Every structure is written in C-alpha cells, then in structure tokens.
Amino acid sequence: MTPELGVTTASGAYPVIVSAGALEQLPERLGALGLRGVLWLVSDAAVAAAYGAALAARLSQAGYQVQHCTVPSGEASKSQEQLWRLYDWMIGNGVERRDVVLALGGGVVGDLAGYAAATVLRGIAVVQLPTTLLAMVDAAVGGKTGINHPLGKNLIGAFHQPRLVLADTHTLATLPRRELCAGWAEVIKHGVIREAGLFAELEQLAAQRGWTETGFSGWNAEDPELTGRLTALIRRAVAVKVEVVSRDEREQGERIILNYGHTIGHAVEALVDDWALLHGEAVAIGMHAEARIAAAMGLCDPALVERQRRLLAAYGLSVTLPANLDPEAVLTLALRDKKVRAGRIRWVLPTAVGNVTVRDDVPETTVRAVLGG
Numbered sequence: 132m133t134p135e136l137g138v139t140t141a142s143g144a145y146p147v148i149v150s151a152g153a154l155e156q157l158p159e160r161l162g163a164l165g166l167r168g169v170l171w172l173v174s175d176a177a178v179a180a181a182y183g184a185a186l187a188a189r190l191s192q193a194g195y196q197v198q199h200c201t202v203p204s205g206e207a208s209k210s211q212e213q214l215w216r217l218y219d220w221m222i223g224n225g226v227e228r229r230d231v232v233l234a235l236g237g238g239v240v241g242d243l244a245g246y247a248a249a250t251v252l253r254g255i256a257v258v259q260l261p262t263t264l265l266a267m268v269d270a271a272v273g274g275k276t277g278i279n280h281p282l283g284k285n286l287i288g289a290f291h292q293p294r295l296v297l298a299d300t301h302t303l304a305t306l307p308r309r310e311l312c313a314g315w316a317e318v319i320k321h322g323v324i325r326e327a328g329l330f331a332e333l334e335q336l337a338a339q340r341g342w343t344e345t346g347f348s349g350w351n352a353e354d355p356e357l358t359g360r361l362t363a364l365i366r367r368a369v370a371v372k373v374e375v376v377s378r379d380e381r382e383q384g385e386r387i388i389l390n391y392g393h394t395i396g397h398a399v400e401a402l403v404d405d406w407a408l409l410h411g412e413a414v415a416i417g418m419h420a421e422a423r424i425a426a427a428m429g430l431c432d433p434a435l436v437e438r439q440r441r442l443l444a445a446y447g448l449s450v451t452l453p454a455n456l457d458p459e460a461v462l463t464l465a466l467r468d469k470k471v472r473a474g475r476i477r478w479v480l481p482t483a484v485g486n487v488t489v490r491d492d493v494p495e496t497t498v499r500a501v502l503g504g
C-alpha cells in the first residue's frame with residue numbers, strides 16, 4: 132500500500148492517501164477502518180459517468196451495500212435544494228448512524244455531501260474521494276463542509292472531519308485542462324507558504340518539460356514518468372495542508388496562512404462578470420498582487436514576485452487583473468473578507484519562498500498602487 136499522510140486533530144485522526152490508482156484500495160481501506168455500514172455514494176453528473184458506476188460495482192463486489200446519488204455538476208449544487216434531495220434520499224432509504232457517505236468528486240460534491248453527512252442523524256461518517264486537483268490539495272482535507280446561501284458563498288456549514296481521504300490521481304486524466312491548471316495555483320501556493328523544496332521541484336519539472344515557454348501541457352496518462360512525478364508533487368502539496376490543519380483544526384490561528392492569495396483572489400473572483408474566473412485562476416491573480424504588496428513593503432525580495440509569476444505561467448496561469456475591474460471595488464470587497472479582524476484585513480504575505488507572515492498594517496495606498504498599476 133502507498134505510504135500515507137495523516138491528519139491528527141482534536142476531533143480525530145484520519146489517513147490521507149494520494150496515489151495513482153488509489154480508488155482500487157477503497158474496499159480494503161474501509162474495512163481496515165471498521166466502516167461496514169451502507170455506503171451512500173454521492174457524485175456529480177460528470178464524475179458519476181466517468182467513475183461512479185465502476186466504483187459502486189467494485190464496492191458491491193467487496194460485499195458492501197451501496198446506494199448511489201448524482202447531483203448536477205457545478206457550484207449551483209451547493210444549495211438547499213440539493214442538500215434536501217440528499218436528505219430525502221438517505222432518510223427515505225433508511226440511513227443509519229453506522230453508515231458512511233462517500234463524496235466522489237470535486238470541491239462541490241465534497242462540501243455538499245460532507246455537510247449532509249455532518250448533519251443527517253446528527254452526523255455520520257464521511258469519506259472524501261476528491262477527483263479535481265483543487266479538491267485533492269485543498270477542499271477534501273480539513274473538514275470544512277457546507278453549502279452556499281443566496282447572500283453569499285459557504286455561509287452555512289460545519290466542521291466535519293472525514294474518516295479517510297483517498298485521492299486517486301488517475302482521475303485527473305479526464306479533468307478539463309483549465310480545471311487542472313486552476314488546481315496548480317493551490318499547489319504553488321502551498322510551496323510559497325511552506326515548502327521551498329516543492330516550489331523548486333515544480334520549477335525543475337516545468338523547465339525540463341519546456342512549460343516555462345508554453346504553459347503546462349496537460350495530464351498525460353500515457354506518460355507514467357510524468358504522472359508519477361506529478362503525483363509525488365501533489366502528495367507534497369497535500370502534506371502541507373495536512374500539517375497546517377493538524378495544528379489548527381478550526382482556523383483559529385495558523386490555518387490563516389492557507390489564505391495566501393485569497394484576500395485579493397476572492398474579491399476578484401466575485402467581481403468578474405458571471406463568475407468567469409475559476410477559483411484557482413483568481414487565486415493566482417491574488418498571489419501575484421499579494422507578493423507585490425509584500426515586495427512594496429520591503430518584506431520580500433522583489434525577485435520573488437517574478438519567480439512566482441514565471442512558475443504560475445508555466446502551469447498555465449495568468450496573473451493579470453481582468454480589464455475593467457475597478458481596484459476600489461476589489462479593495463472594498465476584500466475588506467469584507469472573513470479573515471478581517473476588528474476592521475483590519477489580515478494579509479498573508481511572503482517573506483521568502485516557503486515562508487509567510489501575517490500583517491494587519493498594510494497601507495491602503497500600497498494595495499491601491501498594486502491593484503492600479
């Protein structure tokens with residue numbers, strides 16, 4: 132079996148497995164954890180078509196009773212309507228406390244199914260089976276679950292740690308390239324905040340493959356050397372999240388460093404028309420702006436800004452603020468960010484590759500200058 136990472140929190144410890152072909156281990160892993168109740172498999176339409184039926188069959192063959200429900204693909208499924216559909220399905224079919232929800236999909240399915248598991252019968256077990264790069268390196272680990280409210284994203288939810296996270300990088304072969312690139316933003320972010328070695332390896336791979344000129348060429352399942360190296364890099368990025376979450380389960384301290392690039396990124400994401408940017412694409416723009424803020428304040432060498440920009444470009448990510456975006460509107464929205472304390476934005480700013488500092492004394496003029504020019 133693949134060597135595993137492990138989250139340890141006050142609410143429990145769980146293994147995190149990242150490997151090519153990891154889903155094959157699922158029946159055995161569930162058994163080893165003593166999870167033997169009915170399995171309530173939730174996926175979205177795209178993921179169900181590619182992996183849902185095969186996984187359900189594998190689990191049935193291993194002797195599990197499996198129920199499968201599909202929600203529409205996309206952010207709109209993090210809704211009261213889809214949550215209630217899951218409750219109706221589970222309660223109508225006799226869900227019991229010892230049962231297990233399997234969340235097979237991206238962050239949308241992970242958040243929605245995770246929240247259903249957190250709340251049905253006052254909480255049953257959930258296993259996260261992420262199939263997007265973003266969900267692997269971010270959403271599936273850490274126990275944040277929830278749905279959106281018409282007044283804002285992620286406003287209703289609960290911390291509910293999974294019993295197991297199993298990320299099968301084979302599933303990335305079918306993920307659209309744009310979604311994959313958006314996920315690389317979070318991988319690179321983990322390098323900047325905590326792991327200079329991961330950052331350097333991402334640079335080396337990009338240089339060897341010529342992506343520095345052309346941008347990431349996509350997941351190539353026919354190239355085992357490449358998929359092996361990418362899987363190892365993804366595992367290292369997941370390890371950063373595992374470590375941070377283990378130290379700060381409920382986001383009361385250190386976990387804020389995962390917010391690097393998100394203060395500006397969230398605002399940009401919300402302000403572009405029709406949510407035209409993917410989350411990771413907005414985070415890449417945010418990382419660039421926030422690195423420039425750090426450089427402008429003398430916190431880091433200005434060379435870091437360019438090094439990070441080149442790496443983001445190599446993995447298919449632009450750092451340019453969309454045209455016609457009003458910097459004042461970005462600033463106003465950033466001020467409403469959840470990480471604001473006593474009216475002051477808590478900025479996560481790089482001091483070197485692999486290190487960040489949290490500051491609440493960034494002058495608005497500096498932010499304006501960075502956003503405006």
Ligand SMILES: NC(=O)c1ccc[n+]([C@@H]2O[C@H](COP(=O)([O-])OP(=O)(O)OC[C@H]3O[C@@H](n4cnc5c(N)ncnc54)[C@H](O)[C@@H]3O)[C@@H](O)[C@H]2O)c1
Nearest residue numbers: 177204205237238239262263265266269270275302305306
């Ligand atoms: N809980 C957390 O800590 C946390 C952290 C970050 C983000 N999130 C949430 O995650 C969500 C975004 O997640 P996402 O980017 O994974 O989006 P997503 O779940 O919408 O998936 C993106 C698209 O890819 C498709 N897809 C997924 N896996 C596929 C595969 N292997 N092959 C082909 N298509 C596939 C989906 O059907 C969807 O259309 C947001 O709602 C965000 O709030 C949560």
